Amino acid sequence: MIEIELKKTRKSSKHHFQLDVNLITAPQKIIGLTGASGSGKSTFFKILSGLVRPDSGTIKVNNHLWCNIDHKKYKKPQQRSCSYLFQEATMFTHLTLAQNIQFANTKLTISEVQHWLSKLDLFELRNQYPNALSGGQQKRAALIMTLVNPTDVILLDEPFSALDEEAQQLVVKLIKTHHQQHQPTIFIASHNIEILKQLCHVTTTITHGKLDIPLTL
Amino acid sequence: MDWTPLLLSFKLAFITIIVLLGIGVPLAYFLAFSKSKSRYFLEALVGLPIVLPPTVLGFYLLLAFSPHQMFGSWVSNTIGVSLVFSFVGLVVASVIYSLPFMIQPVKNGFESTNTSMVALAKVLGKSNWTIFWKVILPNNINALVTGAILTFAHTLGEFGVVLMIGGSIPKETKVASIAIFEYVETLQFEQAHRYAIILLAISFIILLSVQFLSLTKKQQSYD
Numbered sequence: 001m002i003e004i005e006l007k008k009t010r011k012s013s014k015h016h017f018q019l020d021v022n023l024i025t026a027p028q029k030i031i032g033l034t035g036a037s038g039s040g041k042s043t044f045f046k047i048l049s050g051l052v053r054p055d056s057g058t059i060k061v062n063n064h065l066w067c068n069i070d071h072k073k074y075k076k077p078q079q080r081s082c083s084y085l086f087q088e089a090t091m092f093t094h095l096t097l098a099q100n101i102q103f104a105n106t107k108l109t110i111s112e113v114q115h116w117l118s119k120l121d122l123f124e125l126r127n128q129y130p131n132a133l134s135g136g137q138q139k140r141a142a143l144i145m146t147l148v149n150p151t152d153v154i155l156l157d158e159p160f161s162a163l164d165e166e167a168q169q170l171v172v173k174l175i176k177t178h179h180q181q182h183q184p185t186i187f188i189a190s191h192n193i194e195i196l197k198q199l200c201h202v203t204t205t206i207t208h209g210k211l212d213i214p215l216t217l
Numbered sequence: 218m219d220w221t222p223l224l225l226s227f228k229l230a231f232i233t234i235i236v237l238l239g240i241g242v243p244l245a246y247f248l249a250f251s252k253s254k255s256r257y258f259l260e261a262l263v264g265l266p267i268v269l270p271p272t273v274l275g276f277y278l279l280l281a282f283s284p285h286q287m288f289g290s291w292v293s294n295t296i297g298v299s300l301v302f303s304f305v306g307l308v309v310a311s312v313i314y315s316l317p318f319m320i321q322p323v324k325n326g327f328e329s330t331n332t333s334m335v336a337l338a339k340v341l342g343k344s345n346w347t348i349f350w351k352v353i354l355p356n357n358i359n360a361l362v363t364g365a366i367l368t369f370a371h372t373l374g375e376f377g378v379v380l381m382i383g384g385s386i387p388k389e390t391k392v393a394s395i396a397i398f399e400y401v402e403t404l405q406f407e408q409a410h411r412y413a414i415i416l417l418a419i420s421f422i423i424l425l426s427v428q429f430l431s432l433t434k435k436q437q438s439y440d
Contacts, residue, residue, distance in 0.1 A: 053342065076339070086337065104341050
């Protein structure tokens with residue numbers, strides 16, 4: 001079971017933003033999140049991964065308490081079984097594509113790294129550095145880095161942006177296969193409603209930081 | 218031409234760089250990432266050699282290194298070497314007065330490390346130790362080299378502190394800058410010129426290397 005109840009306020013000179021999430025769901029679902037830019041999707045992911053601390057609330061995943069602000073319990077990102085594809089598809093710029101995958105999961109053998117790269121049509125680029133890759137290629141490579149460590153929760157922030165239709169379908173297929181094999185709970189933030197419908201058990205919208213998903217999911 | 222003062226200067230500079238890489242990198246990391254308020258105090262302390270007249274720094278180091286003072290006597294009793302008028306004393310003084318020249322570029326490099334890469338390493342489950350060695354350090358090689366080059370140049374050119382701590386003992390503390398001073402004092406300009414032109418050429422090459430390094434870094438960030 002995934003139980004999330006949290007609040008986070010961000011004040012700046014330009015605007016005041018409040019994230020307010022109430023979410024209880026069975027595990028192993030694929031949940032799509034839509035919403036306008038700045039609605040709080042990425043902030044929600046950052047809090048879930050442990051990169052940003054909420055002001056209040058609780059996060060419980062499969063009976064593991066990740067965060068309870070009232071009781072001063074807080075697991076660092078390293079202590080959470082959670083992978084995260086950043087919106088900007090971050091990679092390590094001093095490492096080649098293959099070295100990035102290897103660094104993401106140091107237990108992988110060279111042939112396993114090559115196998116992963118082939119899945120998203122990146123094998124030929126294995127010795128290239130991230131700066132030499134296009135936005136779409138970086139996105140696919142960063143997705144592989146997210147999936148090579150099987151975790152309870154996977155957060156994918158705009159995994160289909162910068163991809164052509166063919167690459168989008170490859171990514172959809174990879175996410176589906178990964179979900180069937182490892183059964184994680186996957187959150188996907190995207191503006192591409194069509195793909196979310198195709199991939200997710202449920203799709204919901206964050207509006208001005210407010211996300212409410214009932215127990216019935 | 219007696220090459221000993223120049224060789225002694227190079228030896229002093231290299232040892233200072235090695236010691237400062239050991240001390241300076243963790244210190245720069247602390248100054249760049251610590252949220253402790255003590256870092257402001259420490260940063261001001263580390264930066265002192267930049268603004269202090271070398272004679273002031275030399276004077277206080279001379280007092281501290283004296284075998285009649287607590288620190289000097291402790292070092293003398295522990296390792297059996299006096300820090301005053303000795304090469305070891307010159308190394309310790311050199312490490313202190315060159316500290317900001319190593320710390321500043323390395324700290325600036327650490328601070329400008331891509332935060333997304335550090336965040337990514339965290340969500341990949343990497344420990345802070347691994348993040349430092351495998352992400353932060355490899356992305357700051359230029360900063361480390363710049364720090365080492367500036368330390369080298371500064372150690373090579375320092376005069377006031379060296380004179381006060383080391384004096385001018387041939388083959389022990391008489392480095393190139395001291396030799397130049399003594400030749401000028403005794404009006405042996407040709408001898409002074411030989412050392413001076415070598416230091417001038419080295420300093421220019423060093424500054425050129427720093428420029429080249431910063432150019433390489435800019436090009437990398439535009440790629």
